[in-house]
Amino acid sequence: MIVAMQDTATEEHIQLVIERMVELGFRVHRTTGAAQTILAGVGTPEHFDVAEFKVLAGVHDAYRISSPYKLAGRNFRPEGTKITFPNGVVVGGKEVVIMAGPCSVESREQILDSAKKVAAAGAKFLRGGAYKPRSSPYSFQGMGVEGLKLLREVADETGLLVITEVMEISQIEVMLPYIDVFQIGARNMQNFNLLRELGHVRKPCLLKRGISATIEEVLLSAEYILSGGNYDLMLCERGIRTYETATRNTMDISAIPVLKKLTHLPVLGDPSHGVGIRDLVPPMALASVAAGADGLLMEMHPNPDKAMSDGAQSMYPEQLEKLVAQLRQLAPVVGRTVA
Amino acid sequence: MIVAMQDTATEEHIQLVIERMVELGFRVHRTTGAAQTILAGVGTPEHFDVAEFKVLAGVHDAYRISSPYKLAGRNFRPEGTKITFPNGVVVGGKEVVIMAGPCSVESREQILDSAKKVAAAGAKFLRGGAYKPRSSPYSFQGMGVEGLKLLREVADETGLLVITEVMEISQIEVMLPYIDVFQIGARNMQNFNLLRELGHVRKPCLLKRGISATIEEVLLSAEYILSGGNYDLMLCERGIRTYETATRNTMDISAIPVLKKLTHLPVLGDPSHGVGIRDLVPPMALASVAAGADGLLMEMHPNPDKAMSDGAQSMYPEQLEKLVAQLRQLAPVVGRTVA
Amino acid sequence: MIVAMQDTATEEHIQLVIERMVELGFRVHRTTGAAQTILAGVGTPEHFDVAEFKVLAGVHDAYRISSPYKLAGRNFRPEGTKITFPNGVVVGGKEVVIMAGPCSVESREQILDSAKKVAAAGAKFLRGGAYKPRSSPYSFQGMGVEGLKLLREVADETGLLVITEVMEISQIEVMLPYIDVFQIGARNMQNFNLLRELGHVRKPCLLKRGISATIEEVLLSAEYILSGGNYDLMLCERGIRTYETATRNTMDISAIPVLKKLTHLPVLGDPSHGVGIRDLVPPMALASVAAGADGLLMEMHPNPDKAMSDGAQSMYPEQLEKLVAQLRQLAPVVGRTVA
Amino acid sequence: MIVAMQDTATEEHIQLVIERMVELGFRVHRTTGAAQTILAGVGTPEHFDVAEFKVLAGVHDAYRISSPYKLAGRNFRPEGTKITFPNGVVVGGKEVVIMAGPCSVESREQILDSAKKVAAAGAKFLRGGAYKPRSSPYSFQGMGVEGLKLLREVADETGLLVITEVMEISQIEVMLPYIDVFQIGARNMQNFNLLRELGHVRKPCLLKRGISATIEEVLLSAEYILSGGNYDLMLCERGIRTYETATRNTMDISAIPVLKKLTHLPVLGDPSHGVGIRDLVPPMALASVAAGADGLLMEMHPNPDKAMSDGAQSMYPEQLEKLVAQLRQLAPVVGRTVA
CATH class of the missing domain: 3.30.70.1140 (Phospho-2-dehydro-3-deoxyheptonate aldolase; domain 1)
Known part of the structure; x- marks a missing residue:
């Protein structure tokens, strides 16, 4: 000091x-x-x-002249963290990994259809909410454990891994058998009790940046998980709150290269929440990878106009397909690949 | 629509x-x-x-042309909500209620000394954290249940009511015997599982505005608690995050009259977190009451230079005393009183 | 460094x-x-x-450890700057000075009516725009020099001083005979050429905080004027841009005590632009004075529903009258007076 | 309505x-x-x-349900605006145009060296400030007309076009003989008198987004220029002010596709001001083009460590060269080219 x-x-x-x-x-x-x-x-x-x-x-x-985080700092693992999944998928390696799916699990048919399309497009992870944090108590709150089962089932059927959000300590145990990655949503980025518990779990986590979190705060929240002994952690930029209302949030693309410099953890971009408008998702996905993202987390719905949540920001299946084709061309420009 | x-x-x-x-x-x-x-x-x-x-x-x-919240809206109870405590203290009435105390409970001696000074100054509630949400896992995390016991003990000794923060569903049961108001911190304003549980409790709550929450989001979070059947709810403006760094947060004083118009719930101001600098707390406390606040939540520490948390924004005991004297003069200008 | x-x-x-x-x-x-x-x-x-x-x-x-401004710093004149006008009115003294009037000068009748009401309420300055900065080229742009003449005429008739906005270097000479204070609007806070010219004028200026200016930037802009030799300068907080949309801007009341500590210049509050909604102006005016403001700049229109600009934030004459009565009671609480 | x-x-x-x-x-x-x-x-x-x-x-x-701007709207020219310069360079066509150079013109040697390197890298425009808007009156304010002459001279020598900032109406006439594009800086985006004058000039302009301007405000400011009859206008995203301090500004990459949808005007990105840190400029430049930018405006200095202004965000010549090579590979992914 x-x-x-x-x-x-x-x-x-x-x-x-x-x-x-x-x-x-x-x-x-x-x-x-x-x-x-x-x-x-x-x-x-x-x-x-x-x-x-x-x-x-x-x-x-x-x-303050020393960094307030230690385990999350780039120096702790200068070569970068790679998270390897049982099926051989690696996050944090040369390949840019794609995670896609609907905002919420709505039915077996909807999530199976989603999984097929997501897998066909080249994604490795199926996303989909079973527990949904909603601003209003009157909005759809998710299918709960039934949704978790459906996710596992269709993911196994299509060869995908499952990423889904955990909102509460008591859900951790329930979720463990069904999922591959615990997603910590923006609203829970500073739910320190939840973070501490996830530090004791032996399952990868993805921590989303809070809607008004500084980059330092993201890394301090990461430190909560790392200091519990769970090193399989990814970070995710998903848009911050600013005065601009043309987009749902302002996606801070620069956070991607900034984080890549400060930490050894893989960094993903979520352009769906980043901008909140379907047609802006592809350009922002391309921008994320151009800026160095290790992966993308995106919403795609087989029929977004009828989605039970976040339909406005969910891509049509053909948009995802076309986007992944572009990403395959773009990735080599920055020394990466897309499967 | x-x-x-x-x-x-x-x-x-x-x-x-x-x-x-x-x-x-x-x-x-x-x-x-x-x-x-x-x-x-x-x-x-x-x-x-x-x-x-x-x-x-x-x-x-x-x-959208209809309000997304119903129970929180002013129309639901045009006359305003009054919360009456067993000892006769009322929040939401003519009297502006003062809640003060240290950021954290640190020891019996410290919290007793605080309680005495807070009571002497004219406050009705003792604040003090037993569970502390801290950005860094390496910071002091509070005394836990030991702190709750101390709060109750010294509050009873000095005739005060106890307000303290709940961070996690599992703490609710533990806290019930010791406290008078559950405080929901800014970081948990959208911890919807916690809000829903608190809706089923029969004990008053104080909901703090999230650091980047809109006023509409505050009222939607309030709706979670109200829709569970708990109507004894207060709201609290405690500063929002902006680009300005001269203060810790930017206290949105206008949120006080805006909320008073939109909702029937009592609205308090927390100038300590609002600005984060001790000497700015008295002017911002005066401004809050001038703008219509029903109460104030403030940090005072018997020895702020040695506080284990938030010392920089804790008033000296003599600052609180002088401030309350000013508040007694100011309140009648806006048709209120201070005890 | x-x-x-x-x-x-x-x-x-x-x-x-x-x-x-x-x-x-x-x-x-x-x-x-x-x-x-x-x-x-x-x-x-x-x-x-x-x-x-x-x-x-x-x-x-x-x-950087040294302050980037020198003449604007409190140390330069620890006792504070007082600006004395020919008619004996002082800004920066014990008295809280009130400046009020319509957004724009619209006609002789409208501005005379405004002046009479403003004077009756106890204000010392008449405000009113002759040159109007408008976001859209299709909005009313002001009466220009004709407006300046009307301002002077009715101000003399009612014993008021004139404050009005300068937008452009070429307007300075034109304005000099008609006005008492050059107001520099938020959009011109960093129009450095204009600031430099105003430093060479011998007429008081009021510098408004830019809509996203930091407090340090306000003081650096002040330095441009002071370093030209014009020390008769007032600053004015008028709301900053944040994510909150319930109000037009978020009025940063804490900027008032922060500026009072950092600089010797008088600091005013403009609650009309600060919040942009008529009924919120009185509580925010009271809050400004409670927090230490040396004066208030406010919009009042004899018939705000027909105003050619900013009608929504202009008080009715009776609102201003009632507010000044409250301010007279409140000022002594913070050691001040209102005439 | x-x-x-x-x-x-x-x-x-x-x-x-x-x-x-x-x-x-x-x-x-x-x-x-x-x-x-x-x-x-x-x-x-x-x-x-x-x-x-x-x-x-x-x-x-x-x-309000109608758009407040008319000439700037996409409907006015659905096919998009192309600005053709005398030497055949087109902005708004298939080619992504690069503009680069130092923040300020400092000397003949420095600007000639810059021009050579900028041209060698593949840029079509030389940027460099002759009039500099600086927050502090004590900072270097630019070489003025001497700088303009040097810009023209070295640009002619290297086959480049000149873009440089105009700060004041009186500078327009002075600048006309020396420059190819008038740049309107972020601080002047709402200097409406200046905009109106530039609407009457027959020379292309580039309008930068103000540091806290909404996209609608950018288009309204554009409307000031267009409504004067000057249709050769480009817009430029250059970072907005948010709470995040890890970067100088937060570059709103999504503003690029949003603007491309709303307006027919070409849209450029300025990653140098967008992030303010040299090593982040290349990833943000790539991201800008991936998101649809028609061009890039960037700072490069032959010796940035000795630059008289903005050295921290100026690229080394070799960084620019490498970046342009990457841009040539990336542009085809989004259907564009880089010369």
Whole structure:
């Protein structure tokens, strides 16, 4: 930590700051300038809150200089994390992995039809919500365990892996037999109790960026899972909330290369939630891979105009097919492949 | 719902939209202008997603015209909700109620000292976290049930009521014997499973606005609790995330009068989280009450420079005392009182 | 400036950073920690861009520690700036000053009626646009010089001072004979050529915060005017752009006490643009003064339902009257008065 | 326009709204539902402000249903605008056009070196600021007319076209002989007087999106230029301000396909300002073209570590060269080419 004093700070102010730094476990190096005194805290105490120093008398500003996350940092595994699934699919390798499917599981027929189309297009994962977080208590809340069973069944039939959202600690046990990846939704990115539990599970997780989460907060939430011992973790950019209303969210494509630099974890893009409008999904999917994404999570529905949720952002099957063809051409430009 | 067609929409486009509206349960009134056709959907189908219509071919835009929440709306209880506690304290009445205390319960001594000072200043509720949601897994996570016991003990000793945060469904049962108000933190505002459970509890709740929640989303989350049958609910503005970094968050003071107009539920302000800097708390507390707040939730610590969390935004005891004296003068200007 | 190196930085990285700092005119103090090296740059070179250091190889982060503005800083005039007008009105003193009037000057009758009502309510300044910045080229663009003449005429008749917006350098000369304060609108807060010209004028200015300007940017824009020699400058918070759509903008009330701490310049609040909805203006005006504002700039129209611009946010005359009565009661709570 | 009344609206409320609509020139169609009355205004009055209706008594909400811009809309020229320069370069055609160069013109040597490298890499336009909008009055403000002359000189020598920023009406005449495109910076996107003047010039313009401008506001500002008769206009996404601080701005890549749908004007991306960090420029440039951009505007400096402005976001020459090679491979995936 570094504390820069105001040019009007008194020696007494300076001594009080030094005292507090020492108390926390820092060794303090002092630089006295003509205008300002600078206090550099050397050492890495377990707990300290840089905000506390910002409001001490005589302080101009205080800066945390060490990264607040450790296990999530790129240095921890410079070569990058690869997650290998039992069927040989790898996330975080050279191949850009595609995950697609409807927003919600609605019926056996709908999810089977989806799975077939998703598999035909070249995706490796089937997505589909069994438990649905909905802003309104009056909206469709998902099929629950029945949906999980259907997902497993049709995924096995079509050779796909299953990714689906977990909303609550009590669902973890229920979900385990049916799924391949626990998806943590944007609204639960800081549900720390849930994160901590998922750290103790031996099943890959995909953590979505919260709707107004900073990149640092994403990595701190990742740290909750990693510090429990679960290293099979992917991150996912899915749009942030801004003032712009032309799209549902503003997809922060730059978060993809920023995260790739800061962390060893695979980074996916979710253009469906990123923009929320079907026809914008293909260009944003292409942009995500151009910017370095390790995979894509997208909504496709066999009949989106009749979908029970998120129909407006679900692609038609033929859109997905055409998009994957384009992705196959684009991936080599950035040194990647699409199956 | 209203659908405005593009001026280039064909009759076929129009018919497809009408068909879909009828399918959902709307009766459709059509207005054909020289430029644009307007379709007004009369009736209130249970489920429909206005976004779905926005992307149909030939549609310019679609508007939901009924409020998506019902029980939370002002019309449901035009006279306003008053929550009466066993000791006679009322939230939502003429009196502006003050809730104060440290961010976290740290020790018996600290919380007792806090309670005494809070009571002396004129507050009716003691706040203090036993379970703490922290961005980093390495930060202090609270004393848990030990903290709950201490809160109850010192509150009883000083004649205060207890408000403290619930983070997880499994904590509800544990907390019930010790607390008077369940506080739902900003990060859990859309933890819908937790909200639904709290709807079945017979104990007042305070729901904080999520860090990037719209006012409509706050009211939809409130609807989750109300629709479970728990009507003793307060809302709380605690700052939203914007581009400005001079303050921790940007406290949206206007949310207070906006909410007072839209809902019958009492609305409090939390200037401590709203701005995150101790010396800005008193002016923002005064502003909240001037704008119509029914109460204030604030952090005060007997020794904020040594607080285990949020020390930077905790007032000194003498700041709280002085502030309450000012609030007593200010409240009558807006037709209220402070005890 | 301080540069914190990464823990993986090599000695070569460190030497290159030191070299560049020295080149810019810094003396460099080096602190070598077990993990990270910290380089403190002492001295204040005229030009340097902290962003340049953030991207140098081996750098963790770089921090500017001196304030980028000088004349606008509180230290420059710790006692605060008072602007005294020829008729004895003072902005920045104990009295909270009220400026009110319609969005646009529309006719002699309308502006005279406005002036009378504004004066009767207790305001000291008449506001009203003669040149109007409008998002659409098809909207009413103001009466121009004819509007300026009317403003002066009715202000003289009613004993008020005139504040009105300047949009363009060429308007300065034209406006000088008719006005008392040049208002710089939010859209022109970073029209640096205009600011520089206004620095050479000997007439007070009011600088509005840009719709997404940080507080530091407001002060840097103020610096443009001050550095030209014009010290009679007021600042004005008028709402920032956020994701919330329940109000036109989100009025950042906390900007008022933050600015009062950082600068010696008077700070006003404009609740009309801050929220954009008539009935929310009084609570936000009260909140502004409770939070420390030196004055208020507000829209009132004798017949807002027929206003040619911004009718939705213009108060009815009786609303203004009632509000000023409340402000008279509230001001003493924060040690101020309203005439 | 459509006005949806509240379910509690009285007949008197409804009549007052109808009256006001008729007064403005609308014919009104009324739909009376069991719950709510809907008033559809048919016709297109010149001036009306939808906000005015939102605050009338008994109104639930009001919606503008016609687009507020006309000349900028896609319908006005469904085939898209192509801007052809004297040397045969076309913007808005099949070829993705590259514009590159330093932030500022600093010296003959620097700008000549830049021009050579930019031309060698395959760019068609040389960018470089002669007039610089800088947040601080103490920063380098550009070389002015001397810079313009150098730009023209080296561009002619290297076969490039010149694009540079205009900040002020008085600069237009001065710039005309030296430049090929007037660039309107983000801070001037709503400098309406400047826009209006540029509408009367017969020289192409590039309008950058303001740092917090909505897409609709961009198109309304475009309308100012188009309505003056200047149709040779390009738009440019250059990052918006959000809460995220990992990048200088958040580049809204989705604005590119959204604009391509709404308007016939060519749309470029500026990843340098979009993210502000050199190493992120190539991935964001690739993403821009993948999402449909007609061109790129980028900063490259022969020696960015010594640049007088924006060095941190200027690419090294070899980065630009490598990027253009990748763009040549990528463009065909989306049906485009790069020279």
